[in-house]
Amino acid sequence: MPLTLEIVTPEARVYADTVDTVMIPTVEGEIGILPGHIPLITRVASGELRVRKGTETLYLVVAGGFAQISGDKVSVLAESAIHADQIDEHAAEAAMKRAQEGLQNQELEPTEVDRLEGIVRFSVAQLGVKRKKR
Numbered sequence: 361m362p363l364t365l366e367i368v369t370p371e372a373r374v375y376a377d378t379v380d381t382v383m384i385p386t387v388e389g390e391i392g393i394l395p396g397h398i399p400l401i402t403r404v405a406s407g408e409l410r411v412r413k414g415t416e417t418l419y420l421v422v423a424g425g426f427a428q429i430s431g432d433k434v435s436v437l438a439e440s441a442i443h444a445d446q447i448d449e450h451a452a453e454a455a456m457k458r459a460q461e462g463l464q465n466q467e468l469e470p471t472e473v474d475r476l477e478g479i480v481r482f483s484v485a486q487l488g489v490k491r492k493k494r
Contacts, residue, residue, distance in 0.1 A: 367436040374441040383410040406481035419444035423482035456483035
């Protein structure tokens, strides 16, 4: 029995399909989800999310949010998500550079520091996936 996977961000549904397995980056490490997985809610970290369907593997990058596994349904509610083939390497590098420069400001509010660090983590994850897939 396949898994039903849905990846949603505040802007759009990024992915929805039936799949064989899902590897999700979490704040406690990567977890693999197979059909029949125990119910689980976990925090999603910035990183590579791999989807296996038949002989194909699809790569996405996700950042922040939560994943819920219930029965054979996997829902990933992410702050950001992008397919590997849609990553613009130059845009990711520019976003990371701007965020790193912003972090040099010593008078930032903690929420702004968190936001900029999140941009850096998401950019690093995008660049890692994009460069690995060359």
